[in-house]
Structures are given as C-alpha cells and as structure tokens.
Amino acid sequence: MNKNDLIQLLKNCGAIKFGRFVLTSGAISDYYIDIKKASTNPQILKKIAKIMAEYSKGYEIIAGLELGAIPLVVALSLEAEIPYVIIRKEKREHGTGKQIEGEDIKGKKVLLIEDVTTSGGSVIKSVQILRENKAIIDEVLVVVDRESGAETKLKGVDVSLIPLISISDILKNG
Numbered sequence: 001m002n003k004n005d006l007i008q009l010l011k012n013c014g015a016i017k018f019g020r021f022v023l024t025s026g027a028i029s030d031y032y033i034d035i036k037k038a039s040t041n042p043q044i045l046k047k048i049a050k051i052m053a054e055y056s057k058g059y060e061i062i063a064g065l066e067l068g069a070i071p072l073v074v075a076l077s078l079e080a081e082i083p084y085v086i087i088r089k090e091k092r093e094h095g096t097g098k099q100i101e102g103e104d105i106k107g108k109k110v111l112l113i114e115d116v117t118t119s120g121g122s123v124i125k126s127v128q129i130l131r132e133n134k135a136i137i138d139e140v141l142v143v144v145d146r147e148s149g150a151e152t153k154l155k156g157v158d159v160s161l162i163p164l165i166s167i168s169d170i171l172k173n174g
Contacts, residue, residue, distance in 0.1 A: 001050070003164070003165050004173055006047075006051065006164060006165055007165060007169060007170055007173045009038065009044050010035075010038055010144075013038050013041055013044055014034070015033060015034045015035055015036075015037040016031065016032075016033060017031065017032045017033075018031050018032075019031075024122075025118055025119050025121065025148075027118070027119075027148075029146075031167070031170075031171075033116045033144045033146065033167075033170075035072075035115035036071075038143075039068075039071035039072055040071065045071060045072070045075045046079075048075065048143060048164070049072070049076045049078070049080075050079060051164055052079070052080075052141055052164070053076060053079045055111070055139075055141050055162055056076060056082055056141075057080075059082060059109050059110065059111040060083075060108040060109050060110070061082065061084065061085055061108050061109070061111070061135070062076055062077050062082050062083070062084040062085075062110070062111050062113060063085045063086075063087055063105070063110050063112050063113065063126070063130060063137075064084070064087065064112070064113040064114070064126075065087045065089065065122055066086055066087065066089055068115040068116070069113045069114050069115050070086060072115060072143065073113050082111075083103055084102060085100050085102030085103065086100070086101040087099065087100055087126050087129055087130070088100070088101065099129055099133075100129065100133055105130065105133055105134070105135040106133065106134040106135070107134060107135075108135055108136065109135075109138075110135040110136065111139055111141060112130065112137060112139070113140075114143075115143050115144070116142065116143065116144045116145075116146060117140070117142045117146060117148075117150035117151075117163070118148045118149070119148050119149045119150060119153070120149055120150030120151075120153035120154055120161075121153075123154060124153055124154070124157065127140070127154070127157055127159055137159060138159055139159065139160045139162055140160070140161050140162065141162045141164075142161065142162070142163050143164050143165070144163065144164070144165055144166070144167065145163035145165075145167065146166075146167045147167050147168060
C-alpha cells in the first residue's frame with residue numbers, strides 16, 4: 001500500500017475533513033485529521049498496522065499516549081507481535097500510581113506511536129515520560145504529520161519523526 005492508497009482510505013472513511021477547526025494547540029486550521037474515524041474501522045486499522053509493522057523491526061516495546069494512539073498501538077502489537085505499553089496523560093493518584101501501564105520498559109528499545117502530530121507537544125511529553133522510566137527511544141511513528149513543528153522539536157531531543165503521510169501529501173493528492 002502506498003501513500004496515495006492510505007490517503008484515499010482516510011478520505012473515504014471521513015478522517016480528512018475540510019472546514020474551520022480549532023486544534024488541541026488552540027490554532028485554527030482549514031482541515032482536520034480525525035484518525036479515530038480510521039482507527040475505529042477494523043479494515044482500515046488493520047491496513048495501517050500492516051504499514052506500521054514495516055517500521056517496528058528491532059523494537060522491544062511499542063508505546064502510545066492515551067487515547068488517540070491506543071487502537072493503533074494495539075493493532076500494531078498484534079500485527080508485529082511486539083508487547084505494548086500505554087502512557088497515561090497524568091500519573092495515577094490511586095492504586096499503583098503508575099503513568100505507564102504494561103511491562104517494564106527500563107533499558108528497552110521503545111517505538112512511540114502517535115495518530116497525528118502538529119506542534120509536537122504531546123509527543124515530547126511522551127518521550128520525556130518514557131525516558132524518565134529509562135526507556136531507549138529514538139523514533140516516533142505517526143500516521144499523519146501536520147508539518148507544524150513536531151519534527152523540529154523531536155530533533156531537539158534526538159528523536160526522529162517518521163510519518164506514514166504528511167499534510168503536504170494529502171493536500172497534493174487533492
């Protein structure tokens with residue numbers, strides 16, 4: 001499956017929307033990428049996981065921040081047969097008080113998964129949490145990069161951003 005096929009899948013399921021949208025960052029955008037529309041469709045989720053699996057070789061753990069990345073992480077885990085962890089946005093105040101659910105990541109090579117990146121704020125937070133827990137992280141795999149600063153921010157912390165597609169790919173594709 002190539003980039004154009006993936007873009008067509010996202011368009012067909014309504015994951016790519018045009019209009020006026022307020023993003024998480026507070027910025028206004030003419031388009032919105034709703035990967036949850038794709039990741040809640042089993043056929044599309046399976047195809048995205050197959051593509052992502054090509055990038056997962058050599059990793060011991062897959063990680064994702066709740067909520068958007070979790071279906072992608074689970075599907076990739078099943079496809080690539082690699083265990084996964086879930087990063088909580090906030091540390092639990094009860095029970096075990098963990099911020100990372102799943103097995104111990106200390107000293108393990110972790111691939112971070114994200115649905116959409118914009119400015120990079122949430123991926124940087126996830127990288128920091130993983131590193132605080134002694135994970136080895138050098139790459140973030142994202143379905144769509146909005147090309148709004150995430151790649152530069154990640155380079156600043158020695159992490160590469162690997163987008164399956166970018167917003168320029170989508171806009172070029174019409």
